[in-house]
Amino acid sequence: MLPDGNFLPPMQLNCLEKEAKKRIEKKFSARTVTIGRVAHLTQPKQLHYDLGRAACQFRNQCMRGCPYGGYFSTQSATLPAAMKTGKLTLRPDSIVSEVLYDEKKGKATGVRIIDQNTKEVREYYARIIFLNASAFASTSILMNSKSHRFPNGMGNDSDQLGRNIMDHHLAVGAAGTFDGMEDQYYYGRRANGVYVPRYRNWGNDKRDYVRGFGYQGGAGRGGWGRGNGMDDFGADFKESLTTPGPWTMSLGGFGEMIADPNNRMTLSPDQKDKWGYL
Ligand code: SF4
Numbered sequence: 001m002l003p004d005g006n007f008l009p010p011m012q013l014n015c016l017e018k019e020a021k022k023r024i025e026k027k028f029s030a031r032t033v034t035i036g037r038v039a040h041l042t043q044p045k046q047l048h049y050d051l052g053r054a055a056c057q058f059r060n061q062c063m064r065g066c067p068y069g070g071y072f073s074t075q076s077a078t079l080p081a082a083m084k085t086g087k088l089t090l091r092p093d094s095i096v097s098e099v100l101y102d103e104k105k106g107k108a109t110g111v112r113i114i115d116q117n118t119k120e121v122r123e124y125y126a127r128i129i130f131l132n133a134s135a136f137a138s139t140s141i142l143m144n145s146k147s148h149r150f151p152n153g154m155g156n157d158s159d160q161l162g163r164n165i166m167d168h169h170l171a172v173g174a175a176g177t178f179d180g181m182e183d184q185y186y187y188g189r190r191a192n193g194v195y196v197p198r199y200r201n202w203g204n205d206k207r208d209y210v211r212g213f214g215y216q217g218g219a220g221r222g223g224w225g226r227g228n229g230m231d232d233f234g235a236d237f238k239e240s241l242t243t244p245g246p247w248t249m250s251l252g253g254f255g256e257m258i259a260d261p262n263n264r265m266t267l268s269p270d271q272k273d274k275w276g277y278l
Pocket residue numbers: 040055056057058059060061062063065066067068069070071191
């Protein structure tokens with residue numbers, strides 16, 4: 001099951017993924033094969049264009065940062081939106097070392113930062129502070145934010161800060177080559193894969209373990225890079241790699257870990273980072 005919502009039009013399954021979907025859903029009624037849900041603009045609206053964003057170009061280089069703003073990111077979406085208000089001041093090169101707590105007011109009042117170039121330490125104050133430094137860095141900052149009120153780190157009365165670290169397992173799955181459909185291809189490099197939502201321990205499916213897993217994967221045709229694993233050389237070999245290779249499809253399982261308070265992170269009491277803090 002996947003939660004519903006208001007989505008832009010989905011990216012399309014390619015022909016082999018459609019075939020796999022047909023066969024899997026026919027054989028297993030409780031399983032769904034669908035396109036992944038990604039934060040890419042397939043059909044931008046005016047509000048996206050107003051922020052300087054455009055439709056995804058299907059080049060699958062999102063990890064390098066998207067020059068079109070086709071992929072949601074702070075840089076492409078929320079910072080431009082904040083900038084448009086005229087009330088945003090960006091303070092780059094700033095490394096937050098701790099959140100400041102005012103004992104008299106009984107609340108967080110600001111942050112202390114280190115300028116990464118000058119090493120200058122400064123403090124900034126605000127009515128509301130959002131700590132968005134990612135899971136581990138935000139936790140580190142809170143752990144480093146010690147005060148008389150919070151001797152073990154801000155908000156850590158429960159001693160739960162840094163505990164119950166969860167990831168998911170992966171690399172369990174299967175892949176295969178498909179014979180046929182050699183006259184078919186697909187558009188661009190879709191920045192997305194197929195998804196099989198969890199069906200184990202769900203509804204009428206009961207197992208002798210808790211939770212479950214879903215699958216992620218996709219199908220495609222071999223590109224020129226497949227030559228890396230082949231013993232050959234010369235013009236004919238090079239030419240052969242300019243045409244699409246066979247269809248392959250893979251599916252890999254993803255299951256979340258069970259929360260365990262002993263799976264935790266702590267700050268070293270004597271080793272500091274290069275800034276002399278955490
Ligand atoms: S594939 Fe990724 S990098 Fe390329 S346009 Fe789409 S979102 Fe941007």
